[in-house]
Ligand SMILES: Nc1ncnc2c1ncn2[C@@H]1O[C@H](COP(=O)(O)OP(=O)(O)OP(=O)(O)O)[C@@H](O)[C@H]1O
């Protein structure tokens with residue numbers, strides 16, 4: 097853990113003008129819900145219309161099994177994501193950012209876990225709305241972790257068999273929309289660079305202007321997908337799996353993220369203590 101902290105410290109000093117926010121996540125245990133000062137925001141929620149969006153009720157048991165803790169407000173670990181949400185929203189608001197890529201240096205750091213819980217936590221806030229897009233076209237996991245079975249998904253949109261509206265799902269939370277990917281996509285880097293994906297991102301952003309859009313992606317060091325997407329999003333949240341990544345891999349990943357787009361770093365799978373929470 098010390099080595100990871102050192103690497104993150106180095107990264108923090110590299111980002112001199114825009115300090116990196118770091119947070120530690122350990123959803124397995126944590127103090128009970130604490131009061132978080134929420135951001136006042138003037139988002140116009142009346143603009144949201146779910147008439148044409150499918151609503152799917154999620155299974156609490158399935159979510160718990162997949163560590164989607166933010167869904168259940170009585171779950172003690174939700175405070176961690178609420179705190180992360182507050183930090184993320186503050187910085188996004190300061191910079192007028194709406195789109196965020198969730199990245200990691202290497203696989204299995206917990207990107208999908210963080211992306212889903214963060215999206216739910218944002219959607220739980222009355223003045224905010226969130227959209228979660230599964231752009232990990234190599235190993236899509238959002239639908240699986242949420243327990244969504246969808247007839248139409250991003251796969252159908254990309255193949256020209258569905259329009260965007262048919263692929264969107266509202267998972268029973270008023271302010272959350274998910275764009276799931278049900279199957280891996282061939283040539284993902286090319287697809288993410290394509291005019292079709294550009295059009296999709298444009299449509300999402302223009303249709304849901306006031307919404308926070310979270311893109312779940314593959315790891316930075318294993319493919320160019322994340323690098324392609326970094327050019328198209330406002331900012332990036334780097335998830336580092338505690339004990340799962342070398343210091344050099346963190347540094348290399350940081351090197352790929354433009355300084356002015358690094359929203360922060362989440363140290364995942366770590367024990368939470370008051371001393372560790374900020375550093
Ligand atoms: N803080 C945590 N505590 C315990 N288990 C965790 C934690 N975060 C994630 N996991 C588990 O680790 C596994 C990998 O998580 P996840 O799929 O979110 O990683 P990922 O970075 O998206 O992986 P990939 O690189 O394959 O996309 C999952 O089984 C998830 O439930």
Ligand SMILES: [Mg+2]
Pocket residue numbers: 207208209232235237312313
């Ligand atoms: Mg993932």
